[in-house]
Amino acid sequence: MTDAALDSGTGRVVLVGAPLGNIGDASTRLREVLAAADVIAAEDTRRLHRLAKDLDVTISGRIVSYFEGNEERRTPDLVEALRGGAVVAVVTDGGMPSVSDPGYRLVRAALDAGFPVSAAPGPSAVTTALALSGLPSDRFCFEGFLPRTGSGRRSRLRELAAEPRTLVFFEAPHRITSALQDFVTVFGDRREAAVCRELTKTYEEIRRGPLGELAAWAAESGPRGEITVVVAGAPAGPAERPADDELRAEVAGREAAGTTRRDAIQAVADVYGLRKRDVYALVHTTQ
Structure with missing residues (x-):
């Protein structure tokens, strides 16, 4: 989008891709939009001011706070600004809005009201982590944040257990250890994955390996910062059924790692394409 388009007097929304952490990733268009927009809807206004200072950009437009807690309430006001001919830029803490x-x-409200929406594309944690993971990237599925509770996470993951595409998730640092354990519970400890931490920042770290190893690493190190998890898709068809003793041992191993027996049985059944009741009966067979 050119400066002329920004100054045309036609109301429009511009989604602005902000750097994930390295200010050197900021684009020329990012600078142009921040300087020329009539209204900037920012996820964190303090970070926006810091970004503008780092970029040596003077913001002349009105700045409004626009985050998860007030997004629904603020959207009608921003649509009214569009009706008045304003260019409304949306910027988040990092990545694409x-x-x-x-x-x-x-975006939905603007399109419904007949206003154009465009983007000044920029960095994305999703595609950056996917590219760095070393896992297949020709087909992938972005799942965002998993539910916060363990039961909710496991339920969602069970829905994805047979998904053949590479999976990408966001996760909070204080939940990453329990989340990785839930990955192990549902997907098994041998599924390949990557934990991408603090992408593009000074302490960027990429850990690659089987989920079991990554869960053990997280439990020991307690990783911090913004985290993206990439997990290999499910292999075609269920895994080959092991011997009865191995099935029992796999259920016992998941229990020892903190999974309930019920969830461990369900996870093993999912991995090998078995009926849950058959695995249950096998586990409870007297040796």
Whole structure:
């Protein structure tokens, strides 16, 4: 989008891709939009001011706070600004707006009201982590944040257990250890994955390996910062059924790692394409 388009007097929304952490990733268009927009809807206004200072950009437009807690309430006001001919830029803490960040509601409302929406594309944690993971990237599925509770996470993961595409998730640092254990519970400890931490920042770290190893690493190290998890898709068809003793041992191993017996039995049944009641009967057979 050119400066002329920004100054045309036609109301429009511009989604602005902000750096994930390295200011050197900021684009020229990012600078242009921040400087020329009539309204900037920012996920964190303090971070926006810091970004503008780092970029040596003077913001002349009105800045409004626009985050998950007020997104629904603020969207009608922003649509009114569009009706007045304003260019409304949306910027999040990092990456592209509306991708597990504020933006979607305004995009939908603007389109429904007949206003154009465009983007000044920029960095994305989703595609950056996918490219760095070393896992297949020709087909992938972005799942955003998993449910916060263990039971909710495991339920969602069971829905994805047979998904053949590479899976990409966001996760909070204080939940990453329990989340990885839930991955092990549902997907098994041998599924390949990558934990991508603090992408593009000074302490960027990429850990690759089987889920069991990554869960053990997280439990020991307690990783911090913004985290993206990439998990290999399910192999075609269920895994070959092992011997009865191995099935029992796999259930016992999951229990020893903190999984309930019920969830461990369900997970093993899912991995090998078995009926849950058959695995249950096998586990409870007297040796």
